[in-house]
Amino acid sequence: MPTINLAIVGVGKIVRDxxxxxxxxxxxxxxxAAASRNGRVEGIDNFGSIEQMLxxxxxxxxxxxxxxxxxxxAAAVQALEAGKHVFLEKPPGATLSEVEDLAALAADRHVSLFASWHSRYAPAVEAAREFLSGTRIRAMRVAWKEDVRQWHPNQAWIxxxxxxxxxxxxxxxxxxxxxxxxxxxxxxxxxLEFPENRDAPIAASITFTDAAGLDLSAEFDWRQTGRQSWDIVAQTEAGExxxxxxxxxxxVDGRLLHAEPEQEYPMLYGRFAEIIRAGHSDVDLAPxxxxxxxxMLGRRKVVEAFHD
Structure with a gap:
């Protein structure tokens, strides 16, 4: 199949890494081509805005x-209106409504839109999905705790x-x-815990359930130091x-069943090429x-100020 001429907008750390x-x-x-207010990609044409680039x-x-x-x-609308396929880094937008608007526009323009949840392409995710499909889940605990100073230093937008x-x-x-x-x-x-000097939470705890009464809770925290925690633990009839x-x-029960090198972004771009050539979109808004x-449900708790 012919190669796809790709451009990137927003040349920052995630693009380079x-x-x-x-x-x-x-x-x-x-x-x-690339477009960015501050970054550049060597060896291709660079522009200050998506308008100039397109x-x-x-x-x-x-x-x-x-x-x-x-x-x-706004950038996605410009690209879709111009008849370009669009890859959205996660999260796909600031609101549900705007991403739904993009999905409708992509369908109207007969181009592909991809909401790229990169963590779904982590090596053991599909193996976990297969394991859970064959057993009864009693409870699940999610702990996603990391140091914001390490992963997002001096990034005001977050x-x-x-x-x-x-x-x-x-x-x-x-x-x-x-x-x-x-x-x-x-x-x-x-x-949701909001630092007194910030407009977005630094920590959150959420409880979930499903139609069968699943006991599920998640703890997110950006104040973790030392070992970083990105773990999902499920108690099931087939073991932990x-x-x-x-x-x-x-x-499962302490026995390592699956571990492979990380290939999240190569797999994302493989998926993007797949949906472009199939002529459809992949936009799951569940996360x-x-x-x-x-x-909407969250109780707001004000905590001490956060300084980078």
């Missing part, structure tokens, strides 16, 4: 949007409205949970399942919907 290596290693793509490089067929979610809808705060990593856990559970869940209560290291390893529900 993940997107550029994944695209370089995939023969389905040819990176032809006007100057009509050969672009697909666009990866990697700017903060508060600014993604603390602003629409930046999601601790849900920026927490939504990764929710993307896995909604993939591996055999039936949908819904939030029943939440507590531990999906650890962000979905990289799967153990973002759970975040929205937590904000």
């Amino acid at each position: 993940q997107h550029l290596p994944a695209v370089a290693g995939n023969a389905d793509y040819r990176l032809v 006007s100057a490089v009509p050969s672009i067929q697909a666009v990866s949007l990697c700017m903060p979610p508060q600014y993604r809808h 603390w602003q409205p629409g930046g999601l705060g601790v849900f920026d990593p927490g939504i990764n856990a929710l993307s896995i949970v909604t993939r591996i559970l055999p039936r949908p869940v819904f939030a029943t209560a939440a507590t 399942m531990v999906l650890s290291e962000g979905g990289a390893k799967l153990s 973002l919907r759970h975040v929205a529900d937590a904000f």
